[in-house]
Structures are given as structure tokens and as C-alpha cells.
Amino acid sequence: MDRIDPLPPSMRWAEHLARDRRRSVHTVRAYQASAERLTAFLVGHWGERVDRTTLARVTAADLRAYLAQRRDAGLGNASAARELSAVRGFLSWANAAAEQPRLRGPRVKTGVPRPISPAEVMALAEEVADDAAEPWIAARDWAVLLLLYGAGLRIGEALALTGAVLPLGETIRVMGKRAKTRVVPLLPQVREAIEAYAAQTPWPIARAEPLFRGAKGGPLSPVMIRRSVRMARARLGLGDRTTPHALRHSFATHLLGRGADLRALQELLGHASLSSTQVYTQVDAAHLMDVYRNAHPRA
Template sequence: MTTADILEAWNAHLSQSRRRSPHTVRAYAATAARLLHTLPAPQSWESLARLDAGTLRTHLAERRADGLGNVSAARELSALKTFIAFAREQSGDHDGNGDLGRPRLRGPRVKKGLPRPITPDEAVNLAETVADDASQPWIAARDRAVLLLLYGAGMRIAEALALPASVLPLGETIMITGKGGRQRVLPLLPIVRAGVEDYIRQCPWPLAKDHPLFRGAKGGPLAQGMVQRAVARARTYLGLPATATPHALRHSFATHLLSAGADLRSLQELLGHASLSSTQIYTKVDAAILLDVYRNAHPRA
């Protein structure tokens, strides 16, 4: 059996049996391919089924040496465990060590501290992991689109879920109604528009103008609790703190913009704050991040 045969079977399992999104299939296939290319040939389902925690630990150590961060390493470990569980099923061995035949290996620890915004890498990984965990491809696309709106446009979760289908087709900006009935115009990044349009293409429910844009599994409006629970599961997989909530994505949007040079008045407009004092909290957050970097990097700190 060749590496190409193994990857073809793995891709088919993910896309057909597990009904994962094309993005997830690509990511999981790339993770498996990296592992396979480090192993001696020839390979078989039986040899893959016998891989242990030590082999995975060595492989991940090499990936970390190449610059892989904690959150990405946790995500890659999860994909590798799933791949090996599949190999054991294919080999007929259902008695491997660990849950569901997966090797016992903990993901990297994420340092705990004061609540703070998550990094851009963590925000993207959170959205992708929520999508990976979804039960159907269209639900994966929906959840990813919602989280992209929170991080990419700074929406509150209530604002995103209140969007009517009449906002379609999307342009470079979108007008939303926030707290107190205040309206504001938000720019939409290409990746955000693409995420929402991917959901629209897959949504099985008709999106009439007077209906909500984001729909639940049974066709009704998508509830906040569904998104919050999906994010809670994903942050556990990734080893993120409990502060990594849907609202933290909006918080991160603001902090990262401020770090990139946005002025407070512009940020106030984007966030829909009635008072500038509500926006000024992000100057303290940004200062805290800079101080943390200084303490960790400066030789005389």
C-alpha cells in the first residue's frame, strides 16, 4: 500500500463518511501526509495502527521546532489521533490504548493568566475547530461564518444572529443595527464575505428576505447558546482558557485594530459604542500586552 492509497482512503472517509468540509479535509489530509512522510516505507494500516504516543511526540516536537505554536500544535495532535483511530479501524484493531483507540498524549499546555484577547492565530483556529466539530457540512460553514463576522467585523454575537437575509447579496460593507437601535456601517473583509457566501451556498433552508440569515438545524433562527456551546467545546480541544468566548473574538478584533494603529474614534464607530469611555478600555488592554512583551523579551526587564 502506498502513501497515496492511504491518503486517498483518509480523504474519502473524511468527506464521505464524516461529511467534513473541504477545508477540513485539506487540513486533516495535510496533517496525515506530514506524518506519513516521516515514517519508513512501506506503510500499511497495521503499521499505522501500532504507532504510539512516543512517535507522535517526536513528530510534534519536530513541528514545534519549525515554529508551530501551542494552539496549532493542539489542533494538529487532535487530527493525528483521529487519523490513527481510523487506521486501527481499517486494520481491524479496535483495542488500541486510549479513548477510541487513540494514543494517550496530552496537548501542549497554554499558559493561564489574566483575561486577554486571543491571538489572530487562535481566532482562526477556534473558528476552524468549531467547523470541524459540526455534525453537517452546512452547519460547519454556518458556524465558521458567524465567528468570522465576530472577529473580522467586530460584531456582537446578537448582532450577527439578528442579521436578516435581506442583507444579501453582500458587498464591501454591511449596515447593522446594534444596541439602542443605533445603526452603523461595517467593512467586510474578503475572507468574511467568502465565509458567509460559502454558508449561503450550502444552507438547506430558503433564505427569504424577511427570514434570519443564520438558521438552526431545524430551520428556525440560530440561538446564541448553540454558538456558545460549540465555541466552548472547541476551546477545550485547543487548550484555550474559559475567556475564549464568542465575545472574545469581538474583543480581539478591537485590540488588534488598536495595535495596528487605529484611532479610538474610528474604533468607537466600528464597535457601536455610545460613549468613547467604553472604547478606551482597549488602550489599557493594548498597554498590558505591550508590557507583557517587554517583560518577556527585554534583557533588563
Template sequence: MAAPLNLDDHPARLVAAEWADHLRRDRRRSDHTVRAYAATAHRLIAFLGRHRGQIIDGDLLAGLDKGDLRAFLAERRGEGLSNVSAARELSAVRAFLDFAGGKARVKGPRIKKGVPRPVTPADIAAIAEDAVESAAEPWIAARDEAVLLLLYGAGLRIGEAVGLTGDALPLGDRLSVTGKRGKTRIVPLLPPVREAVERYAALCPYGYADKEILFRGAKGGPLAPDLIRRAVRAARVRLGLDGRTTPHALRHSFATHLLGRGADLRSLQELLGHASLSSTQVYTGVDAAHLMDVYRNAHPRA
């Protein structure tokens, strides 16, 4: 009598482990990204074992069809995954299957478009991870992640971020930023933002000097803001996000989320480098609109 299949022990799990090592060693992805992507790979393998009722190995991964991926995505959606989270999960699955030699492709879920709203922290994390995964080299991935975190985590304008020079390093818990009209302000740096910039600086092949530009393009020149805009544009298309999700929207989200957590307008004005309070007051309306959306979603008859 044949032994029953052990659908908790698949050879494909070794492929997932090799992929995680590749992400960590060759692609220089953060520990958080490696854990999240590896978890997705293992979820897919476990699902396929149940779905097909057989042991999953590397050859089977390489031969998956669209129906398998649609079934996996349907199960994940049934577990309560949002459209954006589902698109993010599918992006990780595609990257894993590319590593495994797979050819199957399936479109991600459509995201309903609406009026401009702050980008959620989950969407911002998805954009950053997608841009990182799509970068040609590890140091470019680290660069894009650092710039995006400076926009959302410190509220910098894109020109302020790419204009930072080597004398900003080593970083402390605050950063001096020169904004419009040469006005200098001090912004606090959260540990993840500081770590992302330091990770980029350690990987950048061109080095940096005190008065030289910190963020470099692929050939060593100053990083053009449009390269970051293109990376965000490509990420939002792959994730199905609203077309108004731009690098500047990350700065808007920084302001709106701070205001929602109780920051006062004067403090926010200083953090953003606005010359007048009227420029900052727009976020009171944005935050109120966001709260009304939450209310309507929670109370359909409102």
C-alpha cells in the same frame, strides 16, 4: 540483497489524499483548512516512517498507540510549536486517525492561564477550524465559521450577527448592522468574511428571504446565540485555551488589534457601535497591558 526502504513513499499517503478529498467533497471544508489538515497528515506519516523505520500503511495508522502520538507531538514542540499550535496540530491528527480507523488518544498540552488578554489571530483561526471540524453537517460548519468571522473580522456583537436577515445579501464591501437601541452602523467587510457568509448562504438547506433570519438552527428556526457560545466553549476546551475565550472576546480582539494597528478611538467607536467614547477607551488599557506582556517576555529582567 533486499532493496533499501524508501521512507519517502508510504501507502498511507493515499489515505491522507482520500481524507483531503473527504474534507473537501463531503465536509465542504475551505481550501485553506484542507491544505492545513492534509499537511499535518503528511507530517505525521513522514514522522512515523522515521520513528518506526518502516513503511507506513493504513493498517499501521489504525493501530497507532499513544506513544507514537506523544513522540510526534514532542518532535513538533521541539521545532518551536507553541502550546496552542500544538493543540491545533493534535486536533487535526485525531481527525485524520479517526478517518483511518485509529483508536489511540492522547491529551493535548496544557495552556497556562493568565489575566484576560485579546485572543490572538492564530487562536481565533484554531477555534474556527475546530468548530468547523466538529459540526454535524457541512452547512452547519459553514454557518458557525461565518458567524465567528463576523465577530472577529467585522466586530459584530453575537446578537447582531445572528440577527442578520436575507436582505443583507448579496454582500458588498460594507454591511449595514442594527445594534443596540436600534442604532444602525456601517462596517467594512473583509473578503474572507464575505466569502464565509456567502458560502453558508449557498449551503443552507432552508434558503432565505429578504426579511427572514439569515442564520438558521439545525431544524430551520433562528440560530440561538447560545449554540455559537457552546461551539466556542467546546473548541477552547479541546485546544486548551483560557476559559475567558468567548464569542464576545472575539469582538474585543477585533477592537484591540485595530487599535494596535493605529486606528483612532473615534473610528473604533463608530465601528463598534458604542454610544459613548468612554466605552471604547477601555481598549487603550487592554492594548497597553498586552504590550507590557510582550515587553516582559522579551526582557525577563524588566
């Protein structure tokens, strides 16, 4: 006869987060509360007791019903994205062998950039930073992702920045494709994120050395950022097209939707041809109306 665990799954998960994942007290408390809300919902939804075994039965339809209930209670877009991240992590822990239910966004025609909503951008950045091994690495990843979304940089451009950009002003000079240099405005939130990283990194930042460093002090590889984003999007239930480059797409799409001039946007993105910038005008208008419910950028 199987022994019944006297503690609810949400408490066991909280223990796992604190002991094995070394998450902060604040994170553990917030994630445990999300797990408790999901469990309480499932008890009423299914009409039966919920334990770690039965959690393997949760489907995408169950998650949609849960999020619908949370939205009826006044949950906003950003909070909904964070809630989904927390409950997916809980379900993944409950049955790591089971394939997790995925909630996909609307389809977009091939060839048209797929923007991410501001809520999804911030949930993704928070998830990546929260999973970092050290506080300074969390600050580094947060700063890199905000550069991609808040300044429209390519990942290679962001990681090519050197200590020469410090101290930061209202703009930075970026070396783009074909060695073409452009000046990009720095929003206050992006500037603060970079400064917070620079204050925490254990490695000296020399003018000729890379600004963003790896865990052992070498130049930060784009592979590490892509891997962190890939793992975070899986926990959040976001699609495979949610990549670091998609943050640049979101920067362009959101600015264009708020009335940015195509020529000005071309300069910001460093496109050699205006036709490369014009592709953003093809993004479905209905989707744009959805992503603009929140101001850009959400930082």
C-alpha cells in the same frame, strides 16, 4: 495475555476519523500525519515503544517539547495551532477517560479583555467548521465566526442579521444595543464567507427572515455557536476565556494595535461610551507584540 494491535495508533485513529467522524480524505490524511509525527517524537523522547495505552502518559511538558521541535523545523504560528488541535484530538481518542494536558496562554489581569492571536482565531474557526455535521453548516459557522472577528460584531448582532443584507456590499447595517444602528465595513474575506454560506444553505433566505439558520431551518441560536466554540477550544487546548465574544475583543485589540483611532473604534464596536473602548489600551504591550506578528485579519 493482552492482544497486541498490529496497526499503529495513528492508523486506528485515521480509521476512526473516516468511519465514525466522517471527516474528509484531506482532513484524515493531515491528522494522521500529525499523529505519526507525535508518535515518532515520543519514541525518541521517551526511548520506548509507543502504543495507545502509553499515549495516556503524555503531559503538557511533552506537548511543549514536541511543538518546540516542530517550530525548530520552521512551523509557523497558524500551523502550530492546527498541529496542536490534531494531536490533542489524537490523544483524546487514544484515552478518552484521561484528563488531557492543557497548554495555557499568558495570564491577563481580570477585567482586561483577553485577545486571541490571529493563528488561534483561524485554528478555532477551522476546528468548529471541520466538526460540523453538514458542509452548509460548516460554511455557516465559519461565516458567523469571521463576522465576530473580522467585523467586531457581538454574537447577538451577527445572528440578528436578516436576508435584507443580501446582496452584500462593502458595508452592512447592524442593529446593536438599545436599538442603535451602525454601519460596519465588510472585509473581502468576511463577505466571501457569508456569500459561500448563502450559496449552500438549503433554506430560502427571505429579506425578513434570519440570515443564519439552524439545522432544522429555524433561527440559529447563540447557544449552538457557544457550544461549538467550547468543544473546539477544548480540543485545541485553549483557555475558558476563548469565547465567541473574545473574537470581538481580538478585533478591537488588533485594530487598536495597528493604529486605529479610539473614536473610530468606538463607532465600529457600537460603544455608547468611549470609556468602554479605552479598556483595550490596557492590554499588555508584550502580548500585543506577539499577536501582531501576523496581519489582521487572517482569513
